[in-house]
Amino acid sequence: MDTYEFDVVIIGGGPAGCTCALYTARSDLKTVILDKNAAVGALAITHKIANYPGVSGEVSGPQLLEIMRQQAIDFGTTYQRAQVFSIDISGPQKKVYTPEGTFIGRSLVLATGAMGRKPSFSGEADFLGRGVSYCATCDGAFYRESEVAVVGENPEAIEEAQVLTKFAKTVHWITNKDPNPEDYHAQALLKRPNIKHWGRTRLMLIEGDNAGVSGVQIKEKGTTDIQTLPVAGVFVYKSGSKPITDFVGDQVAFNADGGVQVTEMMETSVEGVWAVGDIRNTPFKQAVVAAGDGCVAAMSIDRYLNSRKMVRPDWDHS
Numbered sequence: 541m542d543t544y545e546f547d548v549v550i551i552g553g554g555p556a557g558c559t560c561a562l563y564t565a566r567s568d569l570k571t572v573i574l575d576k577n578a579a580v581g582a583l584a585i586t587h588k589i590a591n592y593p594g595v596s597g598e599v600s601g602p603q604l605l606e607i608m609r610q611q612a613i614d615f616g617t618t619y620q621r622a623q624v625f626s627i628d629i630s631g632p633q634k635k636v637y638t639p640e641g642t643f644i645g646r647s648l649v650l651a652t653g654a655m656g657r658k659p660s661f662s663g664e665a666d667f668l669g670r671g672v673s674y675c676a677t678c679d680g681a682f683y684r685e686s687e688v689a690v691v692g693e694n695p696e697a698i699e700e701a702q703v704l705t706k707f708a709k710t711v712h713w714i715t716n717k718d719p720n721p722e723d724y725h726a727q728a729l730l731k732r733p734n735i736k737h738w739g740r741t742r743l744m745l746i747e748g749d750n751a752g753v754s755g756v757q758i759k760e761k762g763t764t765d766i767q768t769l770p771v772a773g774v775f776v777y778k779s780g781s782k783p784i785t786d787f788v789g790d791q792v793a794f795n796a797d798g799g800v801q802v803t804e805m806m807e808t809s810v811e812g813v814w815a816v817g818d819i820r821n822t823p824f825k826q827a828v829v830a831a832g833d834g835c836v837a838a839m840s841i842d843r844y845l846n847s848r849k850m851v852r853p854d855w856d857h858s
């Protein structure tokens with residue numbers, strides 16, 4: 541198996557990884573991005589994005605990502621398509637294993653995002669980014685005066701449904717159980733004039749066509765009838781986002797919510813390893829936040845590697 545050596549190995553080519561690479565490459569650090577697939581990250585599947593600073597109007601997620609990736613490459617980053625299946629971060633040289641070879645870094649950045657949750661509903665994967673969303677803050681404004689559905693009864697679903705009531709004509713809130721009468725936020729949501737609550741109801745299917753979502757099929761408990769709601773957007777909050785960390789195992793510390801634990805410099809619990817973007821399970825998952833994380837990590841890495849120049853070991857070829 542071939543071995544490649546870099547100052548900075550970045551796993552994940554979303555806005556977090558690309559921004560980090562742009563800064564480290566520009567600091568003359570030999571940088572590689574290892575990216576499973578440029579088309580499957582959160583930004584890559586975003587249909588329209590209108591809130592990235594400096595980019596006015598609406599661009600697609602893939603267009604914005606292409607600009608970020610190209611900028612990193614222009615500053616000298618190597619972009620390598622490769623799926624990382626494991627890492628070994630026990631020594632000073634961080635080893636990253638992929639089918640394309642082993643990449644060894646003097647520093648390592650984890651930036652694989654939080655798209656690790658499996659779809660819960662029929663049609664969810666087909667229409668992801670085309671009417672199916674996990675982020676009302678990101679996409680709510682695209683549904684002004686439209687009908688939308690929110691699925692789930694956890695606190696995230698309730699908060700996101702509240703956001704949508706500012707934009708949508710009707711928010712159909714679909715819950716398997718009736719909300720707890722003691723839950724202040726759920727009860728406040730039910731009082732909103734444009735909420736239509738479907739309690740003890742299951743989402744059966746998300747349907748649509750080439751233009752995107754056109755409706756959802758639902759079934760109320762105790763009935764056999766399937767009803768169709770003509771919604772243009774479906775916001776799914778069954779089990780929340782899941783950081784992609786399977787290749788990490790238990791080699792770094794995690795927060796209780798599954799996000800990688802970091803300091804304010806984005807350093808993980810292991811020296812020489814940083815984590816940026818949605819893999820931290822940040823409360824506000826936005827492209828600009830991920831990019832900001834990438835910048836902070838890059839500057840911290842530059843400082844770290846400069847301070848280690850005097851003790852730089854020979855490459856370990858084991």
Ligand SMILES: Cc1cc2nc3c(=O)[nH]c(=O)nc-3n(C[C@H](O)[C@H](O)[C@H](O)COP(=O)(O)OP(=O)(O)OC[C@H]3O[C@@H](n4cnc5c(N)ncnc54)[C@H](O)[C@@H]3O)c2cc1C
Pocket residue numbers: 551552553554555556557574575576577578579580581582583584585586587588589590591592622623624625651652653654655668669672673674675678679784787816817818819825826827828830
């Ligand atoms: C539907 C939707 C709409 C959104 N709309 C907006 C919006 O309007 N505005 C906004 O600011 N934000 C929006 N967001 C949020 C934003 O896209 C994310 O916060 C941001 O993309 C996170 O960046 P990231 O780099 O951490 O992860 P990602 O963008 O998810 O990138 C992760 C990268 O890691 C790669 N990867 C994963 N596993 C591996 C592996 N094992 N080996 C190698 N590579 C791997 C993936 O292929 C991917 O390229 C939206 C998100 C979604 C899902």
